[in-house]
Amino acid sequence: MKTTKLFMLILATSTALQAGEIEILSVTTGGRLTFTNSVTNGLFTIQWAASPLTNWNENWNPLKDFVVTGGTVSVDIPIIYRVKCVTNLLWPMPIGSSWLQRGSNAIGQVWTNRGTVVGSLNLPSKGKEFSIIEMTFSQSPYNLSLIPLRSTETAIYKLDPRCGEEEMGFTNVLVGTCWTNTSCGRVSSACIETNELVTVPAGTFPCLRVRKQRLNTSDPNPVWIEWWSPGVGIPKWIDYYVDASEHPPIVYELISLTTNPK
Secondary structure, three states, rough: OOOOOOOEEEEOOOOOOOOOOOOOEEEEOOEEEEEEEOOOOOOEEEEEEOOOOOOOOOEEEOOOOOOOOOOOOOOOOOOOOEEEEEEEOOOOOOOOOOOEEEOOOOHHHHHEEEEEEEEEEEEEOOOEEEEEEEEOOOOOOOOOOOEEEEOOOEEEEEEEEOOOOOEEEEOOOOOEEEEEEOOOEEEEEEEEEEEEEEHHHHHHHHEEEEEEEOOOOOOOOOOEEEEEEOOOOEEEEEEOOOOHOOOEEEEEEOOOOOEEEE
16 A cells, blocks of 8 residues: 655745734645634735745646656645735735626616636736736627736726736825826826715715826717725726717616625
């Protein structure tokens, strides 16, 4: 009978943006890791490494689809584990979370859009990690979009894959604050106009209303208005910056939200 011995060192580590104590209590032979939690709004990741001096991994990519040419191969395998916790994100986006929107236009046409967090993208060259949002649209089953977003404690950023430039979609600051985005040759302005309670099918949310406008365009009405709610995203937005054949304004409202899929 052949037996395999497993040696495992457990390391408890917190990388929280706001100090919080995390301690790994146990790892069972059945593969269940148990740790303490002293925060209520953390976004957690289990990381692994071959030793404390190697890079920490958040997936199995280093052990997947690699080429072997020699007769003897050595690879780093998971021996040490730690729990990473990021707290106080303006918009936590755990993988698997999703939301459903209802869209309608000026002639009464109605459709739905679904957004789902399907993964993450780490860009070492920028030192940043983005959540990947998959958007699907009911009016066309082939109309699908992947949107890289990232959240900090105070702002939401969108990465344009065409040029690798970011723009700030929202920042949780005082009413009256304005900013300008320049991305892939497009210039737009954004201003926080007021605080409002917004009621949509998914519920009532405290929001900041943000008016946005494309600046370097000849379009007669390049304006859209977004209502942002920290922790939720955009419960509502109205888009005037569309082709006339789409019968603007187009109104999008949040129908449902799933923030804790596990």
